[in-house]
Amino acid sequence: MAATLCSKLLPKQGWVPLTQSVRHGSKAVTRHRKPLHIQKQKLLAVTQYIPPAREFPPGAYPSHTKHVQEDNDLTLLMKRELKKLFEDCKMIAVVQNSSSSAEDMMTLRHRLYKHNITVKFFPNKVVRSFLSDSIYCNMGPLFVGPTVMFVSKEPKVKEMLTTLRGSPQMTLLGACVDNTLLSAQGIVSYSKLPSMTVIQGEVVSGLSMLTSHTAYLLQRHPAHLSQLLQQYIKQQSSDGSAEAAPKAEEAT
């Protein structure tokens, strides 16, 4: 390069150039870090980035504005399916599985399908954002970690409990039966409830018991009086018959 420079800048012989290139042995692209030109060094030093001074670290306080992400189409599809599910099915149970194997899942699904209970998987984020909008917002904290949903049209709680007892790693967290949120103990007590006809009979008998008690109280006094009168008549008749008998005996 020095040779070419010299040939251009020295048209006449013996003419010393005004500027001379710095003699360096390396090319533009080197394996080692080439020392920067002093001008470039100065420029970089002057234009160095100085970040604004923060009073507190960035993660210390929660931010004012919440970053709301727009739902992509898959999320919308899943939300629509969830909405339909919540409208159709009377019973929705949430179960945590600490990773059962594929065969266990197959057996469980088969057993549940016999009772018309389907097993559904949805991503937790989608479910939680859907629930926070709908009326079932209190179910939100259930959907943490590996969760599975059991849904069915009829609230068949007893069968579900017996099936779940067969697989030890499934933990029943809660259920929404007939738009009522139930805990684990609530589900157990729900399964122990008697059928509707029995309960209706009990309610009717309980209500009619009050009215019958009132009627009994009202009729108590005249009933007592009539009893006393009857007793009196009996006594009179027995005295009368007792008197009549010795009179008859005297007569005869």
Place this chain on the structure above:
Amino acid sequence: MAAPSKATVVLKAVKKITVQFCPFESNVRSTREFLALVGSEKARTTNMNCEVITVVKHDKSEPVVDITYVDGEKLLMKGANLTSSEMLSAFQSRCVAKDPQAKVGEKK
């Protein structure tokens, strides 16, 4: 949540693990994750005699993990303010301390 250092959990020195929590509380996330790690198939195949019992309650109590070792020692972890990785590291350090020979044998 950062994944724990070792993927598998060795339960050789453990007799029983009882995990109890209330799912409607907001501080049970770490306990549930710990349960998912400990109750997985891989962990259970390391020791078939070890029982993992889950109790789901609804009385706003704290999430608690109770571990009973084979030599009778008990480890009680209250997971309300712990992360799952902390709980796992505490649990595994004690497991390794109790059963170093088995661990070394496995590593080799």
